[in-house]
Amino acid sequence: MKALRCVELGPPEKLQISEVPDPEIIPGHVLIDNKAGSVNFPDVLMIQGLYQFQPELPFTPGGESAGIISAVGDGVENLKVGDRVFAMTGIGAFAEKIVVPEAAAVKIPYSMNFETAAALPMTYGTSLYALKQRGMLKEGETLLVLGAAGGVGLATVELGKAMGANVIAAASTQEKIDLCIEHGADQGFIYPVGKLDRAQQKELSSKIKELTNGAGPNVVYDPVGGSYSEPCLRSIAWEGRYLVIGFAAGADAIPKMPLNLTLLKGCQIVGVFWGAWVGMFPDDNKKNFEELFELHSEGKINPEVSDSFCLDDGSKAIAHLKDRKAKGKVIIKI
Ligand SMILES: NC(=O)c1ccc[n+]([C@@H]2O[C@H](COP(=O)([O-])OP(=O)(O)OC[C@H]3O[C@@H](n4cnc5c(N)ncnc54)[C@H](OP(=O)(O)O)[C@@H]3O)[C@@H](O)[C@H]2O)c1
Known part of the structure; x- marks a missing residue:
């Protein structure tokens, strides 16, 4: 699969698009075919080695994405192939596929498109x-x-x-x-x-x-x-x-x-x-997401996607945020 890769720490221009092996499904996890990822400030910091949590090199940046589940591991109880979800993973989202723990994926309403879903969680x-x-x-x-x-x-x-x-x-x-x-x-x-x-x-x-x-x-x-x-x-x-x-x-x-x-x-x-709160109180966070879906269906919130880039231009998407040009959310369409 195709992924945006950080092979050395530095500005977004150092990121590369590479072919990497597809992730393998493991128990308790789901495989998501990503449709959109969204850029957040931690992505800007992490690729430069400035974030509080630093993955080992090389890594695929991207803290959140939305897509369709294409496989489920043993022991997964509440999600199935074909479900539309968003996922919060910290890293790995700017790729065609991602494997995430069941608890990190949340089903999205049918009325919500993938760009909006990727823009919402964080x-x-x-x-x-x-x-x-x-x-x-x-x-x-x-x-x-x-x-x-x-x-x-x-x-x-x-x-x-x-x-x-x-x-x-x-x-x-x-x-x-x-x-x-x-x-x-x-x-x-x-x-x-x-x-x-x-x-x-x-x-x-x-x-x-x-x-x-x-x-x-x-x-x-x-x-x-x-x-x-x-x-x-x-x-x-x-x-x-x-x-x-x-x-x-x-x-x-x-x-x-x-x-x-x-x-x-x-x-x-x-x-x-x-x-940190999500990790300690996942059920309270789930209630907050339900409230957000409700507010979205009532038209009271509507994430602004000001700029979208294709995966090949993923480094430009991160540079856009870094350079203070973003208004609302910057999306990477996958
Ligand atoms: N505490 C948490 O749980 C939590 C969760 C998510 C994000 N965050 C943090 O929240 C902050 C914003 O994240 P975000 O994803 O919303 O980022 P963002 O979309 O880039 O927004 C940050 C805003 O900060 C302003 N800004 C002021 N000085 C800046 C500078 N030197 N460089 C870039 N922007 C500057 C910009 O607005 P103006 O140009 O109008 O000044 C920009 O729109 C980050 O520090 C992130 O780590 C914290």
């Missing part, structure tokens, strides 16, 4: 867990989303709206803000690109205060980090929840927050690690 899974289980977002509260037109960002805009929040989108270009408004954000504003100096940080805090009539957002969703985080925490509302999602601005600039702010604001800084 971004919407993370964001629903973040807003519901970690952020306790309530109807009528104000939610500020940084990097709001990115994968997890846009999912959060839609879910925030579906949960009845007043959603403020923050992103680096007007085009990205327009997309967030199309997906339900109530307001949006542009922040500067690059490391913010003190004056720019103060301006960012003031802008957030201005848009919330001085009260500040109740929940801040931050997948960006860097110099953006502290001014956002400074603007948070009394008893606000600051959700730490990721560090797209760079692992070398992980923010260190002054703890006096949590005291002065009566607020919480809340870590969100969806993958």
